[in-house]
Amino acid sequence: MTPCIPEGMRVAVMSGGSSSEREISLQSGQTVLQGLHAGGVDASPVDPAEPGWVDKLQDVGLVFIALHGPGGEDGSMQGALQALGLPYTGSGVLGSALAMDKQRSKQLWQGIGVATPGFASLHAKTDWQGVVAHYGTVFVKPAREGSSIGMSRADSAQSLRAAFELASAYPGDVLAEQFVDGPEYTVGVLGGRALPSIRLETSNEFYDYEAKYLSDETGYHCPSGLSDEDETEISALSLRAFHSLGCSVWGRVDVMRDSSGRFQVLEVNTVPGMTSHSLVPMAAAHGGMNVPDLLHGIGGLSLKEER
Secondary structure, three states, rough: OOOOOOOOOOOEOOOOOOOHHHHHHHHHHHHHHHHHHHOEEEEEEOOOOOOOHHHHHOOOOEEEEEEOOOOOOOOOOHHHHHHHOEEEEOOHHHHHHHHHHHHHHHHHHHOOOOOOOOOEEEEEOOOOHHHHHHHHOOOEOOOOOOOOOOOEEEOHHHHHHHHHHHHHHOOOOOEEEEOOOOOOEEEEEEEEEOOOOOEEOOOOOOOOOOOOOOOHOOOEEOOOOOOOHHHHHHHHHHHHHHHHHOOOEEEEEEEOOOOOOOOOEEEEEEOOOOOOOHHHHHHHHHHHOOOHHHHHHHHHHHHHHOO
């Protein structure tokens, strides 16, 4: 039986913040707040972008983190809450920091043999033509942003440089990831087990911000249509990628399948979205778990974590 949030415990739902994903975080926070209330939990909102937010954590037994992007998903808030002696949901400092940094997570996966698309670090003096000649079409992305923010496709030296300029407007490194021509899947993780995979389908150039949060035309296929053998394989790969970064409790792993049928990990999200278009609640529902039960599970598992 999955642990749950103890009766009578006060929970602070932390959302908003000051990252480029603030608006999505506020939506996630509202979903979490409503779900906890529906599950009988005494929960209240906290926005760390507002003055006096720390004072709102008095007498709180658990902080449910619904922050997305830098400042909330990268280990910094996790470290602050640990320093305050407050339990919080999701991965700890190390797992959060590694998963948020796409470049370092891919370096780690390459080192231990977790399949992930090839990539190159970009900087002002990059040989643009050389990168395109080696990798062909690439997706350029800021290494420490989420929700496909600052991400674009490039297939020439000129478009690669333009994509770099766009991505470099955000803090941190910039990488070009080799394009994988095939279907995209996402696998939710809860308490050390993989939830049913979801196959994503969009008419956009890729699964971008608009397709994730705004479009009503994005297709979500759960069950994903994979065979039992393939479902077992993608689940095992996702769990290995997740745990190799030191992640824990819950999250989401994004995976592509190339033309040869091989699954390749794109990234791990340690604070997945909880909006009306979000994927972990969708996968949990397919497994018979509603949002209040999912939130109780995340909270209960987090309280058992040793930080």
